[in-house]
Amino acid sequence: MAKTFEVNKTIKEINERIKKGKAVVVNAAEMVEIVRSKGKVEAAKEIDVVTTGTFSPMCSSGMLFNTGQESPVIKTSQVWLNNVPCYAGLAAVDAYLGATEPAEDDPLNKVYPGRFAYGGAHVIEDLLAGKTVHLKAKAYGTDCYPRREVEKDITLKDLKDAVMLNPRNCYQNYNCAVNMTSRTIYTYMGPLKANQRNANYATAGELSPLFNDPYLKTIGLGTRIFLAGGKGYVIGAGTQHVKKPGRNERGIPLGGSGTLMVKGDMKGMDPRYFRGLSFPGYGCTAAVGIGIPIPMLNEEMAWFTGVSDADIQVPVKDYGYDYPIGVSRVLAHVTYEELKSGEITVNGKVIPTVPLTSLSMSLEVADKLKSWIQKGDFLLTEAVEEIESE
Structure with a gap:
């Protein structure tokens, strides 16, 4: 049976409000407090679009x-x-x-x-x-x-x-990496010190695109996005996209799940939102700025976009012994709230945390997209094909 909602909007209606300069747009961090204080129904009535953002290493670009x-x-x-x-x-x-x-x-x-x-x-x-x-x-x-x-x-x-043309961007959840061996190792998650002396993590938590639409209800083939400072599009599921049925009440999977394949004309992009990186002992990669607008079609979408760092759990995995031989053992689950505090505790050991994603730049991406929509320079698009998520 199809769900019924108190609030029902269409992307066409939201776009009309954007064209008239009347759309109410907030970023995903702002939406957390709005949903917490007003509830999902009132939030859905009040807000038209929630903007997300991430600026993180994305090798498959x-x-x-x-x-x-x-x-x-x-x-x-x-x-x-x-x-x-x-x-x-x-x-x-x-x-x-x-x-x-x-x-x-x-x-x-x-x-x-x-x-x-x-x-x-x-x-x-x-x-x-x-x-x-x-x-x-x-x-x-x-x-x-x-x-x-x-x-x-x-x-x-x-x-x-x-x-x-990026085959795999915007991973929905990812590992927090530690190293349980007795020597420093060099990985795509950055250098990991011996004996769990640092824990490196990625993605932007509550700002991250696929945490705010965990079932990809508004994101699919043809979704217009912010890509590296220009306008781009989702062109389908990314490589290594995995459908995960096991999720919490916010729809958040407990490990790596959805990915997106994206494209955009480079001649409209800004180098501020695309940076070449070099990780010692691993090689080159790119930090890519991506922002995806989430339309508030109903209270369910308001509930999803109200997700906070405390609601998002991340698996901690050993990149010293387990990862190289393909073992998927999870040492613990920690929240983004814990990761952003600067330390986590795993098996009784306190470990300093290191973000690979720039949180300030992720917020800048979300706010840049927010300003484009508020000015009427960016309209939302209907997906012409869904991306399966479960």
């Missing part, structure tokens, strides 16, 4: 680009940008640059193998910042594509097309 042609034309088989290899097994002058691909001549990697300083994410950041990067391409040559080499300096403006 990159750029799909087309270099354009010049005479004589070429079908590239190998492409490099600032000596970072790109995948060129596409048509003619299309290629894909992955955020985690390291430069072939990285000086740090020559001294410390595996400790990459510069890679694909840094190239993307440089392009967004208007900097010049060096393009090198090779081809085997054909009758219709006779050219065999191209080498020149380019900027983002010189690319025929540049699309940020």
Whole structure:
């Protein structure tokens, strides 16, 4: 039987309010107190849109680009940008640059193998910042594509097309990482000191997009989002998307679950919201700013967006022994409220916590999206296809 609600709004109605400058928009952190003080029904009546935000390392990101042609034309088989290899097994002058691909001549990697300083994410950041990067391409040559080499300096403006295309972003919940071995290890969760001397965690807690719509009721194929300072879209479930039936009353899964695949035109983006990162001993990755608007269609959505850090539990896992061999043992569950306090207690041991996600930038993303909606510069979209969540 379908649920019945006291409050019933449509995205079309909310968009009309946005166009008239009458929409009431708050960020997800503000919504926590509104729901707590007024209840979900009144909150749903009062609020039209809740904006979310995260600015966190997201390895599965990159750029799909087309270099354009010049005479004589070429079908590239190998492409490099600032000596970072790109995948060129596409048509003619299309290629894909992955955020985690390291430069072939990285000086740090020559001294410390595996400790990459510069890679694909840094190239993307440089392009967004208007900097010049060096393009090198090779081809085997054909009758219709006779050219065999191209080498020149380019900027983002010189690319025929540049699309940020990220296969897996916005993880819904994730691990808090510790290391139970006797030596420091270097991971995609950052360096983890021996004997559980630090606990590293990611995502933005109560601001995080998929904590505020845990069943993806308003997020699907075609959902317009804030992506790296520009407008982008959800294009489906991300890779490693997992449907999780076991959740708490807020719909929050107790471990990694949903993910999103997203895209956007890089020529409208801002380098402030995309940064190349380098984790010692692991390699390159990218910090990506993503904000998703959640329409207040009914009191159920108000209840979901009223989720607080205290409501969100995170699994603590050992990245020293367990993670490398694929063991999914959970040492404990802790809340984001505990993580943000600066320390957690696991098996009687007090461990300092370290956020990999920038909470201040996550809030900035949510507030930037909020301002766009309030100004009428950003309308919501109906998903044309759902993403299964359970």
